[in-house]
Amino acid sequence: GGLHEQLLAALPFRLTGAQHRVTEEIARDLARPHPTHRLLQGDVGSGKTVVAALAATVAIDAGWQCALMAPTEILAEQHFRKLVGWLEPLGVPIAWLTGSQKGKARTRMLERVASGEARLVVGTHAVIQDRVVFERLGLAVIDEQHRFGVAQRLQLKRKLEGTPLEPHLLMMSATPIPRTLAMTYYADLDVSTLDELPPGRTPIVTKVFADGRRDSVIARIRDEVAKGRQVYWVCPLIEESETLDLQNTTETHARLGEALPGVQVGLLHGRMPAAEKAAVMARFTGGELAVLVSTTVIEVGVDVPNASLMVIEHAERFGLSQLHQLRGRVGRGSVASVCVLLYTPPLSDTGKARLRAMAETNDGFEIARRDLDIRGPGEFMGARQSGAALLRFADLAEDSALLAQARQLAPQLLEHHPRAADAHVNRWLGSKAEYLKA
Incomplete structure (x- = not known):
């Protein structure tokens, strides 16, 4: 048609x-x-x-x-x-x-x-x-x-x-x-x-700071707002937690309101009614709010070209996919954009590896490759999405040449020897073949 x-x-x-x-x-x-x-x-x-x-x-x-x-x-x-x-x-x-x-x-x-x-x-x-x-x-x-x-x-x-x-x-x-x-x-x-961005997009610079430098980050926010730009500040929790000593959204919203007199600071989190969330986002998108303090509800689907600075609190607590998605909320226009990852020392080896990956590359597939190295791939014949691969014989990194060969041979086996292909699938996958469809 x-x-x-x-x-x-x-x-x-x-x-x-x-x-x-x-x-x-x-x-x-x-x-x-x-x-x-x-x-x-x-x-x-x-x-x-x-x-x-x-x-x-x-x-x-x-x-x-x-x-x-x-x-x-x-x-x-x-x-x-x-x-x-x-x-x-x-x-x-x-x-x-x-x-x-x-x-x-x-x-x-x-x-x-x-x-x-x-x-x-x-x-x-x-x-x-x-x-x-x-x-x-x-x-x-x-x-x-x-x-x-x-x-x-x-x-x-x-x-x-x-x-x-x-x-x-x-x-x-x-x-x-x-x-x-x-x-x-x-x-x-x-x-x-x-592998090609539409014209007019600018690369994002990522900086990693210990949370002792919070005051200098707030000073940078003042500068951005003075230029007419907008800022995101992302926290991992909505309210204070007794078990985790993390900066929470409501407390950060109050603190930034005090530190930035005259600046409109908004608050957004998942527990708010849908209509209230939509109203806050509309105010930020329309430029009425200069700073938006939020949980990860803004991880995907938010497009504000005027936003030039993203601050992520307790960045060591987030996965690489999430960090990369959050960073992608800035750099959506022609304005030079920065993502600041604030962490609380001391960092674990995994935390260091994650933050290093974010500082070194903006490439989503490279980030995913490093995530694979850090977290492991999980189960191929099951529902676990990360962790040890539980492969008895193969190694994803060392056996890449064999994997490439298998990829070429599999369609030939299916086309010319379908009964052998079925036997092969039943031998190795059995009833778990359904998981390969997800």
Whole structure:
């Protein structure tokens, strides 16, 4: 039906070369008679959403539905707004599903999904709830896939139950979890990489400071705000904890309010009602708030080009994926941006390795590779997403040449000796082969 070409013509910007290449790879996947299992890896701000939209047009044009699932309401809503702007003018009906929906509004959305009226469904974990029945789900897109558990990802793939079919699965991430990265070695996951940022993005400088230098960081905030810029300050807790002596969001919000007289300082955390969160974000996005003190709810899906400084409190407590995602909230415009990682000494060896990785590279795939080294890949035939690999014979680092060889030979074995391939799978995987689909 030409929907793909219509969207390309309607976009208010030109795709990068990487976006064109990746879009073609995904379109080839969708034309095959077996389910796609592809990871779209692209650094923060590389334009993964428009690639997902173009993939959705291919599925919708072929008469199927598409679902896009994101881990937070903030991110899901950002995707929804973009997709409505791009696709509804082309006649694509889009449904919105989140846990906060109630009553008639929710019932109406479920009816639109079940009847097939909604060709694209965007939402949070609500998309995989039992009550959500698709008429004909052909493509499932999971954004920030490292934020979902293995069982949750499998649940979305089972939405075609009652048929022998599975939907194509496209997972998107700026920093793949160690398990996912390790699975790419095993050829169970094809990888497309957006290795080109849209024009106008600036690299982010990352600095690591002990928390004794907090006053100089606050002085830097004053300078940024005086220039008309905006600042994030991220804390790991909402309120004071008796077990963990960490700077908490409410206390930090009060302290920054005192230290920055005349500066509008906002507060955002996951326990706030959805409407209140949306109001605070709207004030920050609109430039009314100069500083936003937040928990990790702003990890993904927040796009404020005027924000030039990110401060992460107790950075040693965060995983590398999270740190990289948080850092990606700045550097989204043409302004030179800085990310400050504040830590409390003494640091463990793992903490040192994490912070060193953040200071040395901005590359999401390199960050994921180091995360794999630090944390281990977890279970390939199970649900654990990090930790010792429990491989009896192979070593991911030392046996990379053998893995490359196996990757070339596997399709040949499948094509020319299918019975031997089945026996091989049963011998090594048995009933656990299902885990390779997540």
